[in-house]
Amino acid sequence: MPSPTVAVLAGGYGAARFLQGLVRVVEPSNITAVVNCGDDVILHGLHVSPDLDTVTYCLTGELNPETGWGLKGETWQALETLSRLGAETWFSLGDRDLGTHVYRTRRLREGAPLSQVTAEVSAGWGVGIRILPATDDRIETRLTLLGDPLTEIGFQEYFVKRRHSVAVGSVRFAGAALTSPAPGVMKALEISRILVIAPSNPILSIWPILAIPGIRAAVNLRRNSVVAISPIVDGAALRGPAARLLEELGHEPSVAGVARLYSPLASVLVIDEADRRRAQEVEAEGMRCVVTPTVMHTPSLAAELAEVVIGALS
C-alpha cells in the first residue's frame, strides 16, 4: 500500500463514497478529510452537521445506502414524539443519528470546539481517517431564490424542505469572513503530499470550505499537488442539484464548466469516461485531464477511482 499523505476537501455523499475507496488504497491514518460545515443547522436545539456525519457514517459502513444520508437500521420514534408536540419535522432525524447530535450538542455547550467533538464522534464510530470540520466557527450557506432577492433561506430549507426544486438566485456563506480554519486544517493543506477536491457540489460543498479565510490561498499555493474530481458526469450530477445550480448561477453544467471553476485551484481534473470527448476542453482551461470511470457504484470502484486520483500525481 503506497502511503502518501492526502487531504481531501469534502462535502457529503460523493466525498464520503470517494473516501470509502481512498481508505482501501492509502493508509487511513495518512488521510485528512476537511469537511464542509456550511450546511450545519440547529434543529430542535441540536447541532446537526450533515456532511461530517455522512462522511463518518459512510466510513464506518453504517450509512444508509438507499438514502445516501442517515444510518442503516434507523427508526424514527423521537421524531414522531417531536411531531406530536408540534415541532417541525421536515428534516428527518433518525433515532440512531439523534444520539450523535445529542452528544455533539452537549459537548459544544460544554465549550469543546467542533473539531474536538468531531474527533470524539469519529473515534466513537470507529473511523480510521482524520475528519476535520473546515472551521470551528459558524459559517452558514444561505441562498436566495430566483426572482426574490430579498428572501434568504438556509441551506437545509433549500435542500431538504424544498427538495432543491426551486431556482436559486444567489448563494453566500454568512459569517465566513469571521471564521478561521479549524486546528489542523492549514497544516494538512500545507504538508499533505496530495490534495483532492472530492466529487462534491462545487458551489454548495467546496465553496464554503474555500470561503474560510486562508483556505483558498493555501490550496492555490499547492495547485500542482491538487487533483479535482468532477462531480458532473455527462452534463448531470449523479445526485443532488449540482448541475442545475451551476447553470442557475451562470456556470456551464459540464466538465468544461467544472474545469473553469477549478482551474485556479487544481492542476488535474479527473472526469468520467462518458465525458472523454470533452477532455480537450478541460485541457484548454489549463488543467491536465484524466479520464477514468468515476461513478462509484461500489467501494471497489471507488478504490479504483482513488488509485487513479493518487496515481495522477505520483
Add this chain to the structure above:
Amino acid sequence: MPSPTVAVLAGGYGAARFLQGLVRVVEPSNITAVVNCGDDVILHGLHVSPDLDTVTYCLTGELNPETGWGLKGETWQALETLSRLGAETWFSLGDRDLGTHVYRTRRLREGAPLSQVTAEVSAGWGVGIRILPATDDRIETRLTLLGDPLTEIGFQEYFVKRRHSVAVGSVRFAGAALTSPAPGVMKALEISRILVIAPSNPILSIWPILAIPGIRAAVNLRRNSVVAISPIVDGAALRGPAARLLEELGHEPSVAGVARLYSPLASVLVIDEADRRRAQEVEAEGMRCVVTPTVMHTPSLAAELAEVVIGALS
C-alpha cells in the same frame, strides 16, 4: 359525574396511577396535578423531568406498564449511539421519550418557563388535566449516604444508578429557598375544593414540593380540605424505597408513621384494608382515618380509590 375542583400533590408512578383513576370520577379539566420536580436531571445536556413525564405518559395511556416509567413500544437506538460515543448511559432514555426531552430542552433554552413547556407537552400528548410543575425554578433533591455525610449525590444517581439499594443518611432540596411556586400552583392550592396528597414517597416526592416557599403554609391553611393517601401498605411501599427511606431517616415505615408526617397538613388519611388494625393509631395522630383498598392494580380500582378519597370530604 360530581365535579369538585381537585388539586393533587404528585410524585411519579403512584400519583400517576391515582390520577388515572381520578379522571374517571372527576371532570378532568377540574383537576390540577402539582408535580415534584426535585428529581429533574440534566442528562446528555437534555432536561429530563421524570415525575412530570410519568404523570403525562400514564394519563395518555402510553406509560410502559412493565417498568412503571417510560413509554410503551420504546426503542433504545439513540442511547446505543450515545454509549458508542462514550456517554454514561445508566439512565435509560428511550427514543420515544427522548423526543419529549429534546422538545423540553429546546423550549427552556428559548426562555419558556417549565410550566409553559409542561402545558405544551401535556397538550401534545393529549392529557386532559392541568399538570403543573411545583416550581419553574431549579430545585434538586440531594442525598448523603449513611456513614458518608460529606458526599452528596443527586436523586437519579441514588434512585437509578445505585438502584436505591444504599442506606441514606440525609436528604435536602438544594436551591429550595430560592424557588417560588409555578404560576397557578398557589391558586390551585387555595381554591380547589379538595386537596389530595397522592400515594407518593413522602420524603422524595412530596417533601420537595412542600419545600418550595409558600406551598407548605398554603396546604396547612387548607388542612380541613386535605386528604392524604398512605403510600405505605402493611409496612412496605408497593414500589420504590419509601419504607426503607422512612426508616433510615428515623420515621416509622407504617401508616402510623405516615400519619405522624402528614397530620399537620391533612385532616384525613386513607389507608389500605391491610392496615385496618392500625386505624386507631392514625386517629391518635389527629387525623380521620378512612380504610379502603388502596392498591391500584387497574384503572378501575384506582377510580374506586379516587371515589373514596373525594367522598371523604364531600
